Amino acid sequence: MLPSLVPLLPTENDWITFDIPSLAQNFWSATFDGLTFGAIYALVALGYTLVYGVLNLINFAHSEVFIVGCYAVFFTLSSLGFGPSVPRLDIWAIILNLLLALVLAMVASAVTAFLLERIAYKPLRQRNAPRLVFLITAIGASFTIQYLIYLWRGPSPELALTMFRPTPIFDVFGTIVDSQQLVIIIAAVIMMVGIDRFISKSRTGRGIRAVAQDPDTATLMGVNKERIIITTFVIGGLLAGAAALFYVMKIPSGVQYSGGFVLGIKAFAAAVLGGIGNVRGALLGGLLLGLIGNYGQILLGNSQWTDVVAFVVLVLVLLLRPEGILGTSLGRSKA
Amino acid sequence: MSMTDGPTPLRTAAAEQAAEEREASSKAAGKSDLGQRGRRKSGSFSDRWHALSRQQQWAFLVVVVILAYLLPLFNPPIITTEPGNNFALACFDMARFALIAVGLNVVVGYAGLLDLGYVAFFAVGSYCAAMLTSPDSPFLHIPYLWTIPIAMAVTMFFGVVLGVPTLRLRGDYLAIVTLGFGEIVRILATIIPAMKGQVGFQNVGHPPGTEAGGTPIFSNSNGVPWYWLTLTIIIIVTLLVGNLERSRVGRAWIAIREDEDAAEIMGVPTFKYKVWAFAIGAAIGGLSGALFAGQVGFVNNQKFDVTTSILFLAAVVLGGAGNKVGAILGGALVSYIPLRFTAIAEYKYLIFGIALVLIMIFRSQGLLPARQRLLAYGRTALNKITSRDAEPKDTGIPPAGPEGRVAGQRGAEA
DSSP: OHHHHGGGSOOGGGTOOOOHHHHHHTHHHHHHHHHHHHHHHHHHHHHHHHHHHHHOOOOTTHHHHHHHHHHHHHHHHHHTTOOSSOOOOOHHHHHHHHHHHHHHHHHHHHHHHHHHIIIIIHHHHHHTOOHHHHHHHHHHHHHHHHHHHHHHHOSSOOOOOOOSOOOEEEEETTEEEEHHHHHHHHHHHHHHHHHHHHHHHSHHHHHHHHHHHOHHHHHHTTOOHHHHHHHHHHHHHHHHHHHHHHHHHHOGGGOSTTHHHHHHHHHHHHHHHHOTTOHHHHHHHHHHHHHHHHHHHHHHTOTTHHHHHHHHHHHHHHHHOTTOSSOOOTTTSOO | OTTTSSOOHHHHHHHHHHHHHHHHHHHHTTOOOGGGHHHHHHHHHHHHHHHSOHHHHHHHHHHHHHHHHHHHHHOOTTTOOTTTSOHHHHHHHHHHHHHHHHHHHIIIIISOOOOSOHHHHHHHHHHHHHHHHOTTSSSOOOOHHHHHHHHHHHHHHHHHHHHHHHHTSOHHHHHHHHHHHHHHHHHHHHHSGGGTTTTOEESOOOOSOBOTTSOBSSOSSOHHHHHHHHHHHHHHHHHHHHHHHHSHHHHHHHHHHHOHHHHHHTTOOHHHHHHHHHHHHHHHHHHHHHHHHHHHOEEOGGGOOHHHHHHHHHHHHHHOTTOHHHHHHHHHHHHHHHHHOGGGGGGHHHHHHHHHHHHHHHOTTOSSOOOOHHHHHHHHHHHHHHHHHHGGGSOSOOTTOHHHHHHHHHHHHO
């Protein structure tokens, strides 16, 4: 019996190998790349966090809101003549084209989010359905949108588009930071700061916080709850559309019917890591998760480990600190 | 939070039962409404079913079970999936889905926890069976039948490992964690060399026994013995789950599903029972995974799409969450429809995705609504008390007699 037990432990290499030298060597490039991915996660995570804050609902279909934005970016840019090769346009023309794609993607995602809320969630809210019903509807809606895209565009990813050639901007610790990384990180952070200001300063933002804190009292105080809920979904959609542009910029071959699914889980993990329902938490969680995922991927030697690492982070956060790093809810964030 | 802590299914179901009974009485009065035909029909079927005596119910069930066993031999002309798909194998597939639905029903239907990565447990079970029997695997090899309990134990372990961190928290987190887990298992099967990715494991074992000609009884191409085996397992599992449902554990699950806080306050150790529900569901998933691996004889990373979990969920929701007969029916239907109507097989994910949303919006109790057992128990108790008071003076109808029960229900409702 004993000899037959020996093969129970195959050689260590068959399971998991840690490539520490490679991580040490690529540490800084992994950091900048991780921050770039993290900025994208953060933008998508905001959509989860806002809806969760207001409705206490994990909107599974948010990943599909995002992927609709990706398709909008793809169709806009390919109709503007972008292709796999670097476009021969001057810098201002490219910027204008990208801005147009950004606006269209934001509109497409926001419209999707709006329709989703009206068609799938509103009837349930009016009926006061139990939570399980909401979650099942959310996953059903996510699935429906995903397979509508599948039937329309087929299983393979769309043609990769190059928006511009990433040019080196500056050096940090011998690692080049290129224009693409810089554009994504800066644009995403500006948007996040803008949303944070909007939530904490504007009238609508105050309404969102009020509904998140206590929907009934907010209604009594004259807040139009339905309008706030719609606004929340639309804001989430707008940000997902913006994330879509950066995602296609970073991963040109990622426009695929199932492309939103895993990114959605990672974005949700980011939201939980930062503290779900917390706008700043989404930014922090997104950036951290981007870093952790990227380090893990290099350490373990296969890009698919990013997803596994993000998942393990999610489970660990839930185990150790379920309220997340910043931990407050949307309602209690400071006025 | 008005929308999250709104009326519980218990209240809804009570209202529905009341509505059904109102409909039934309006039918008796000769009114009929076309729009309500479907609901009234199901109401009257379950009324008729519950009006039967225990012996009649058993006799009916025995006939249904025998017919189910004979199904692949008859190969009935309209029902058959034949030109497109081998009918015996289709029967096995239906039985596999039904078994999965029974397992998932424990998690979703009884305990009200949303498990979106059920396919992961199914995959773990399949890999257990494959890695312990296939000649491609470096592990020790054991007879196939032994892998079934091992697969169940291993998946149960995974269920506990996933359940303990997440079930302490609100139910939503379980949904996203299981959704992630469904994808992670597939990724791990791809990137860990020992799991052999797409190459997979061939010649997975099967139960012993050969026919006269020397070919094994449980071959990959012959669905009938596999179907019979799975059907037997379904019956055993359903009986066990039914017993659990009626026991203290089942009452705790239903209490948790209806209102977790109230259950906790009433002294139900909710965390413990949630982990139990999750682990038992996982074990049944592993069991069906091991059966699947044995029948197909080949396991690789391509067979366990996370999207399949949504089909499993659709099976439970379609049949009626919380109703084990409904789960079996739903599982069989979700598998049968794409196999029978091959023209729409391509659209099955879309169809079941839309079905999920529509069922939730318009008929969240599914095809066969779960009878609210707690209410029902309350009623039988009430009937016993009321009929004991009334009985001595009345005719000699036994207290548990069918008419007495129905009349008592009406009385309790009024």
